Amino acid sequence: MDSVIRLLIVSEDEGGDSPIQHLLKNDSLIVCSFLKGIDQDNLFTDNLTNFFQNNETDVIILCDSFQQFSILELIKVFKQKEISIPIIVISTRNETTLAVEVLKAGAENFLVQGCLDYLKLIDAVYSALQTREEQKQLAKLRLENQKLLQAVEQSPVSIIITKAQTNKIEYANPMFTQLTGYEFDEVKGKSPNILKSGYKKAKEYEVLWDTILSGKTWHGEFSNRKKDGNLYYVSSVICPITINGCEKTHFVGIHQDITKQKEADLKLKNYALMLEKKSNELEKAYDAIEKNIKKAKRLHRHFFPIELPEIEGIELEAFYEPAHNIGSDYYNFVHLKDQLIIYVVDVSGNGIDGAFINIFIRQKINRYLSVEIKDDDNVSPKELLNFLAKHFVKEQFPEEYFICLYVAALDLTSKCLTYSNAGIQVPPMIVNNGKLTSLNLGGLPISSVIDIELLSYEEETTYLDEASTFVISTDGIVESIVDDDIYGIERFQQLVLEHYYLPPKELKNVINTDLNNVFKKQKSHDDITYVILKTSSKVIKEKQFIMKSDCQAVEYIVGQMTSWLETYTNSVNCLLVGFNEMVYNAIEHGNKFELSKKVSINIEVNSVYILITIEDEGEGFNWRSCMNKVLDIMNFEERGRGIIYTKASFDYFTYNEKGNKVYLYKKNTTI
Numbered sequence: 001m002d003s004v005i006r007l008l009i010v011s012e013d014e015g016g017d018s019p020i021q022h023l024l025k026n027d028s029l030i031v032c033s034f035l036k037g038i039d040q041d042n043l044f045t046d047n048l049t050n051f052f053q054n055n056e057t058d059v060i061i062l063c064d065s066f067q068q069f070s071i072l073e074l075i076k077v078f079k080q081k082e083i084s085i086p087i088i089v090i091s092t093r094n095e096t097t098l099a100v101e102v103l104k105a106g107a108e109n110f111l112v113q114g115c116l117d118y119l120k121l122i123d124a125v126y127s128a129l130q131t132r133e134e135q136k137q138l139a140k141l142r143l144e145n146q147k148l149l150q151a152v153e154q155s156p157v158s159i160i161i162t163k164a165q166t167n168k169i170e171y172a173n174p175m176f177t178q179l180t181g182y183e184f185d186e187v188k189g190k191s192p193n194i195l196k197s198g199y200k201k202a203k204e205y206e207v208l209w210d211t212i213l214s215g216k217t218w219h220g221e222f223s224n225r226k227k228d229g230n231l232y233y234v235s236s237v238i239c240p241i242t243i244n245g246c247e248k249t250h251f252v253g254i255h256q257d258i259t260k261q262k263e264a265d266l267k268l269k270n271y272a273l274m275l276e277k278k279s280n281e282l283e284k285a286y287d288a289i290e291k292n293i294k295k296a297k298r299l300h301r302h303f304f305p306i307e308l309p310e311i312e313g314i315e316l317e318a319f320y321e322p323a324h325n326i327g328s329d330y331y332n333f334v335h336l337k338d339q340l341i342i343y344v345v346d347v348s349g350n351g352i353d354g355a356f357i358n359i360f361i362r363q364k365i366n367r368y369l370s371v372e373i374k375d376d377d378n379v380s381p382k383e384l385l386n387f388l389a390k391h392f393v394k395e396q397f398p399e400e401y402f403i404c405l406y407v408a409a410l411d412l413t414s415k416c417l418t419y420s421n422a423g424i425q426v427p428p429m430i431v432n433n434g435k436l437t438s439l440n441l442g443g444l445p446i447s448s449v450i451d452i453e454l455l456s457y458e459e460e461t462t463y464l465d466e467a468s469t470f471v472i473s474t475d476g477i478v479e480s481i482v483d484d485d486i487y488g489i490e491r492f493q494q495l496v497l498e499h500y501y502l503p504p505k506e507l508k509n510v511i512n513t514d515l516n517n518v519f520k521k522q523k524s525h526d527d528i529t530y531v532i533l534k535t536s537s538k539v540i541k542e543k544q545f546i547m548k549s550d551c552q553a554v555e556y557i558v559g560q561m562t563s564w565l566e567t568y569t570n571s572v573n574c575l576l577v578g579f580n581e582m583v584y585n586a587i588e589h590g591n592k593f594e595l596s597k598k599v600s601i602n603i604e605v606n607s608v609y610i611l612i613t614i615e616d617e618g619e620g621f622n623w624r625s626c627m628n629k630v631l632d633i634m635n636f637e638e639r640g641r642g643i644i645y646t647k648a649s650f651d652y653f654t655y656n657e658k659g660n661k662v663y664l665y666k667k668n669t670t671i
Helices: 019-024 046-054 068-080 096-105 118-153 174-180 202-213 259-302 352-372 381-394 489-499 504-519 551-565 572-590 638-649
Strands: 005-010 030-035 059-063 087-091 109-112 158-163 169-172 218-225 231-243 247-257 314-321 329-336 339-347 402-411 416-422 429-432 435-438 460-463 469-473 528-535 539-548 598-606 609-615 652-655 661-667
Touching (some): 005 118, 068 096, 087 096, 087 118, 158 174, 174 231, 314 329, 314 504, 329 352, 339 352, 339 469, 339 528, 402 469, 435 489, 504 528, 539 551, 551 572, 551 598, 572 598, 572 609, 572 638, 638 661
Parallel strands (some): 087 109
Antiparallel strands (some): 158 169, 158 247, 231 247, 339 402, 402 416, 416 460, 429 435, 598 609
């Protein structure tokens, strides 16, 4: 309650003349206000009731200077309008009947004005306020209890309450009936044991009772039996209700139906057992399949050339990496009289079927080259494709299979290259003197769904110059995904263009290094296949030095090399930076300054590059781990630093496998 009590006195008297005002005039905690003029005409008006609802009043005092009928009706109006302000009636009449009627109507007290004094009035006011506060709290408690009861009654879980001393059921909510089939009247006063199924062990019940009797909450599961005899499963929580924190009066059990979950678990368990059985059967089947796949893989790889043809004036290299266990790509080189036949194949599908189609292709091409070609005839790539298409269609391969195939025939005398294409999408490229040319000859893939009349191929010719680089690739490289984008033809062509001057073996290392950087993030979804052919470059000059493992010998060699190389390049000073690093590495880290060990230096100048090789007699080192080091000016590890400086001095360099011989390449742009 507030520190100040606000009284509203309803009377016909003026405020200053009111006897009540005289009684309370010295009480600073009482504030009186007056309302005059209520009669039968304005008793039921909204203005009057709104006044009482909105006026800040703690207690209303009604004086009976107006009719008894009006007092009783006004109290009734308060009740109807739910005006909860306490009402005290002060009457000039000391009549028991009137007092009873007033209290029945809802007033908090009835006082007789002639017997009224300050203490009686104050006691009546405080008593009215206290009674009304208790009524408010009681109404609030009833409302909370009603909410709690509704929550229990409407709960989706079964709730029962048992008496602690007897363990007899005193309450069960509607969900209990829905779950068990028992009406509350059927189980009232009985033990929850009527639900027992007999599957729970006595030791488990001992643990339950020990837990709840010690005042703790028990969690567990029951397999119970319904009224109709069927089993059901519940996840349960049972806890004691205590008074004053110690006396246990009741136990509350909350039971959630988990029957469907248990049935699902049982089905899952049975399914798991079935899967285990099937898994064992499948494992045996997979073992058999894996053996067949390995056989097919070995068979497929068996038909790849073991060694590439050795042809004077020609350098060859090739690469194949399947995306899956068994790939569908294939390549081959065939040296036939004065021609070198090169073909690259990309068959639809990945697996055993693709491997066997490749075997079919190789077999048919071999037959064409050995039977169809006469001694004096040259191989025509387009005729070879026409022959293969005819036999593929004749064999009636299923419609989902098709062949993409590129065939090139190089005349080893004239260096005339004749080529034809059946569906290879990546145009082969020729690079000579820093210029790249794409061989953009199209053609349909070989397929049984294409009319044989349309499977007629054309061929074109071009010539390879000295130090020309020729590359054929399937689409596995260019269609690889790099950071949500494709690798692309342009990137592949630029890579070849920048390193065309290198021997095919080193060019392959460059391509594969770039691809490995890509596939660190994700594996290719297609086979990677390409072949490289390079015509030899003319050697202009060669020189060799053999030196002891001391620093003075290095100064002498550098002087000799400087005057000798100035004739062939304008980049002598740049080359000597990397050269010095590699020579000192050979002396210090390779030969360990042992004077008995030598360092061999060879220099070759040809039309496309200058090649310097430095070989020591040491044990070598793991050079690959040092190739990608970032320069740290505070790190004085010579070999790592030497590699970094050499990268800046030469266009490309690498080591032999052992790591005791370095190859330094510089593009020759002055000859």
